[in-house]
Amino acid sequence: MYSQKRNIPIFIILGIALVMAFLLNLSLGSVKIPFIDVVHSLTGGEASKSTWEYIILHYRLPKALTALLAGMGLSVSGLLMQTLFRNPLAGPDVLGLSSGASLGVAFVILGAGFLPGILSGFFLSPYGIVLASTAGSFMVLLAILVVSQRLRDTMAILIIGLMFSSFTGAIVGVLTFFSTSEQLQKFTFWSLGSLGNLPWEHIIILAVVCIAGLLLSAICIKPLDALLLGERYAKSMGINFKKTRFIIILAASLLTGTITAFTGPIAFVGLVVPHIAKLVFKTSSHLILYVGTILSGAIILLVCDTFTQMPGSEYVLPINAITSIIGAPIVIWLLMRKHKPV
Amino acid sequence: MAADAKTQTGISMEKKIVLSAQDLSIGYQHKKQNETIAQAINLAFEESNLIALIGANGIGKSTLLRTLTGIQKPLLGEVQLNHKNINSYSSSELAQNxxxxxxxxxxxxxxxxxxxxxxxxxxxxxxxxxxxxxxxxxxxxxxxxxxxxxxxxxxxxxxxxxxxxxxxxxxxxxxxTPLIVLDEPTTHLDLQHKVNLIRLLKKLASETAKCILYSTHDLDLALQLSDQIVVMTSNDVVQGTPEYLMEHHAFDKLFNDKSIRFNSHKGGFVIR
Structure with a gap:
């Protein structure tokens, strides 16, 4: 009836799949590197060619780690928002969090010229961009929260999210009008979204913030279960609703903001992965969904990233295109079976 | 009438009082003045009892329930759960009671x-x-x-x-918990399911020694199956056994409409 034992084999399979996806991601790319050499370079041994080792350690490993962290973080952020807003269609991109993050980054990159030298120097550093983009998504979440308390209709929240996206899009448009071509180029490249090209120091910042966000989410597992019955029941079971809501929002904006700051907006992962976990585990228990979402989020983004660099191909497709091509049909399918709440 | 509820209702000494209210005024606090919905409310609910709260729509049943469950602070007086002010419970303590x-x-x-x-x-x-x-x-x-x-x-x-x-x-x-409060549990149910549900509540109250309070519009069911009834009218809030309340014509004033009258022989309302 309610056994957690049933899930253990699924967790093991997902764990193995994650390792496979990670190694596959490392071994595929424009340069073909034999699998055994991938393992050698990772374990500190020597690959048959020193260039291969260089490619693995300085190009592919950072990219795979970014995919891993971004997949985990965006998916958990989506899970948090779906429960908090009682809306199966909530997600970082749907609710406009990614747009909020974009707006933060746009202000920093495009507006840095208006700031005095020292300040603009700080804001253009990775810390500044992380701060701006987290603040951007936090603001959007707060705004949605205010609106969602006035409107009990859960579908209205999605429309509000859409409005925020257009609104921030328009402001970014206005900002680009006043910025130099150099700034514009920088912002355009960022907004296309890419998991690659991150130096190790950025990955460390990303990892630290992601782990902090995931830990904050972990302490909300029990209150999230209570929230499945709605705010009033949760309160009646001893949950401090305001505190829980604050932690959830902080965690979601840290995760979405930081990941978006480094990789650019990545669509659909945060919306779709929690549903995949819910379908696989057929439960509402957030403990199981949390672990399941982390594992499947990482696997899915690693696999999507592998698709962007098809073997033998010179081109690298934008990650956002791949996640949208896979994600959009899944969302439509989820809507079609709406009579069965997910 | 409500002032000395205990003597009227004939509460026995052996049973423990789970929830009580002394001289309670309920309502909403606005910036300058208080909006009182009901005042001088005295209630005492015992363990193993099923208690129905009845009153017309908009009379303030929800406000009373919100105050009795500690969601809303009373304007005057206090609500005691297990002989302790309900507003002094921590949220986790309250969840266990x-x-x-x-x-x-x-x-x-x-x-x-x-x-x-x-x-x-x-x-x-x-x-x-x-x-x-x-x-x-x-x-x-x-x-x-x-x-x-x-x-x-x-x-x-x-x-x-x-x-x-x-x-x-x-x-x-x-x-x-020693106390369970249900807000209109019989709405959306047909008669058979209403009866089953209230019977179940009655059984649970006596078998688990809990105090169960529910609000309802089904007076006939409440009269037949509850141990105690709280009647809320625009004038006062009265608690008593169904027999006591019928004797004292407490239901006559339930609706502010002369065409709806309570018939104590039938134990229900008659529409003229």
Whole structure:
């Protein structure tokens, strides 16, 4: 009836799949590197060619780690928002969090010229961009929260999210009008979204913030279960609703903001992965969904990233295109079976 | 009439009083003035009792329930749960003494009936919400008391309204509190299911020694199946046994409409 034992084999399979996806991601790319050499370079041994080792350690490993962290973080952020807003269609991109993050980054990159030298120097550093983009998504979440308390209709929240996206899009448009071509180029490249090209120091910042966000989410597992019955029941079971809501929002904006700051907006992962976990585990228990979402989020983004660099191909497709091509049909399918709440 | 409720209602000395209110005024606090909805309310609810709260729409039943469950502070007086002011409980303490069943519909989720009932154990579980063997015991006991064993594996959106009410009551039972408050549990149910539900509440009150308070519009059912009734009118709030209240014509003033009259022989309202 309610056994957690049933899930253990699924967790093991997902764990193995994650390792496979990670190694596959490392071994595929424009340069073909034999699998055994991938393992050698990772374990500190020597690959048959020193260039291969260089490619693995300085190009592919950072990219795979970014995919891993971004997949985990965006998916958990989506899970948090779906429960908090009682809306199966909530997600970082749907609710406009990614747009909020974009707006933060746009202000920093495009507006840095208006700031005095020292300040603009700080804001253009990775810390500044992380701060701006987290603040951007936090603001959007707060705004949605205010609106969602006035409107009990859960579908209205999605429309509000859409409005925020257009609104921030328009402001970014206005900002680009006043910025130099150099700034514009920088912002355009960022907004296309890419998991690659991150130096190790950025990955460390990303990892630290992601782990902090995931830990904050972990302490909300029990209150999230209570929230499945709605705010009033949760309160009646001893949950401090305001505190829980604050932690959830902080965690979601840290995760979405930081990941978006480094990789650019990545669509659909945060919306779709929690549903995949819910379908696989057929439960509402957030403990199981949390672990399941982390594992499947990482696997899915690693696999999507592998698709962007098809073997033998010179081109690298934008990650956002791949996640949208896979994600959009899944969302439509989820809507079609709406009579069965997910 | 409400001033000395205890002498009127003939409360026996052996039974423990779970919830009581002394000289309670309820209402809303606005910036400068208070909006009083009802005042001088005296109530005493005992263990093993099923108590019905009746009153016309808009008379302030919800406000009274909100005040009695500690969600809203009284304007005057205090509500005592287990002889302690309800507003001085911490939220986790309160969760171990008071369980509620609400009218609002549940948000979409994949919760099974069993998982839903198990959520009632939240005040007792660790930070991950893991169920101990004792927790599982309480959950299974609540499920068998409410006779929902057959649907325990179903999703909560796959069952009927009547079954869902039972499941929500089982969740409140699993919370293992001396007091359970239900907000209009019989709405949306047909007569047969209403009767079954109130019978179930009556059985639970006597078998588990809990005090169960519910608000309702079904006076005839309340008269036949409750131990005590609280009648709320625009003038006062009166508590008593069904017989006592009928004798004292407490139901005559329930509706502010001369064409609806209470007939004490039939135990119900007659429309002229």
């Amino acid at each position: 008071l369980a509620v069943v609400l009218t609002e519909s549940l948000p979409p989720s994949n919760l099974t009936v069993f998982e839903l009932v198990a959520l009632g154990r939240q005040p007792y579980t660790n930070w991950l919400g893991k169920l101990s063997p004792e927790d599982l015991d309480s959950v299974n006991k609540a499920i068998s008391l409410t006779q929902i064993d057959g649907i325990a594996h179903k999703k909560h959106f796959e069952i009927s309204d009547g079954q869902l009410q039972k499941v929500l009551i089982a969740r409140a039972l699993a919370q293992d």
